[in-house]
Amino acid sequence: MAPKKSLEGIANPLALDQQVCFGLAVAARSVIALYKPLLEPLGLTHPKYLVMLALWEHEPLRVSELSRLVHLDPGTLSPLLKRLEAIGYVRRERDPHDERALAVSLTAKGRALRDDAEAIPPAIVERLGMDIDELLDLHRRLTEVIAAATPEG
Numbered sequence: 095m096a097p098k099k100s101l102e103g104i105a106n107p108l109a110l111d112q113q114v115c116f117g118l119a120v121a122a123r124s125v126i127a128l129y130k131p132l133l134e135p136l137g138l139t140h141p142k143y144l145v146m147l148a149l150w151e152h153e154p155l156r157v158s159e160l161s162r163l164v165h166l167d168p169g170t171l172s173p174l175l176k177r178l179e180a181i182g183y184v185r186r187e188r189d190p191h192d193e194r195a196l197a198v199s200l201t202a203k204g205r206a207l208r209d210d211a212e213a214i215p216p217a218i219v220e221r222l223g224m225d226i227d228e229l230l231d232l233h234r235r236l237t238e239v240i241a242a243a244t245p246e247g
Contacts, residue, residue: 118239128221132214136207137181141166141174143211149184150208154199156189183207 101107110116126140133143141164148163149155157175161168175198178184183204189195219226 114239125218125222128218129214132217136210137183141170142178143214145171145174145178146183146204146207146211149198149200149204150211154197156192157186157196157198160198178204 104112106112129140129143133139136143138146144164144166145160148160152159152163155163157168157171160175161171164171166174175184175186179186182201185199185201186196187199189197219229222229224232
């Protein structure tokens with residue numbers, strides 16, 4: 095049976111605390127704030143951390159691939175990559191298979207940073223105080239929300 099798609103039974107569908115966008119926005123800001131003190135000693139902001147995660151898993155990546163993975167448009171990603179390159183974590187070069195594309199790879203310093211970053215996920219799980227199965231289920235549900243809200247194409 096398909097889930098109910100009605101607001102029937104909700105007394106005030108315009109109440110702030112009933113808005114999905116409000117809950118997601120507050121949760122996102124709150125969780126990202128937990129990362130800040132863990133990332134600062136590494137010279138990373140949260141968006142830079144997402145880029146590094148993608149590169150640790152998939153490097154090298156074209157900027158277009160990286161943009162898709164981290165859900166940041168190339169215009170936002172470009173200055174971020176310049177800053178990561180300036181601190182010595184990544185290298186941007188023309189893709190040898192397509193001179194029109196820019197490829198991003200890790201430097202030795204960027205690869206070594208991964209060892210320090212491995213302490214971040216357990217610290218976040220501990221700080222949230224939630225069971226890992228609950229967090230994995232939340233991640234799965236959020237992935238469904240992202241898929242439903244993302245325009246095709």
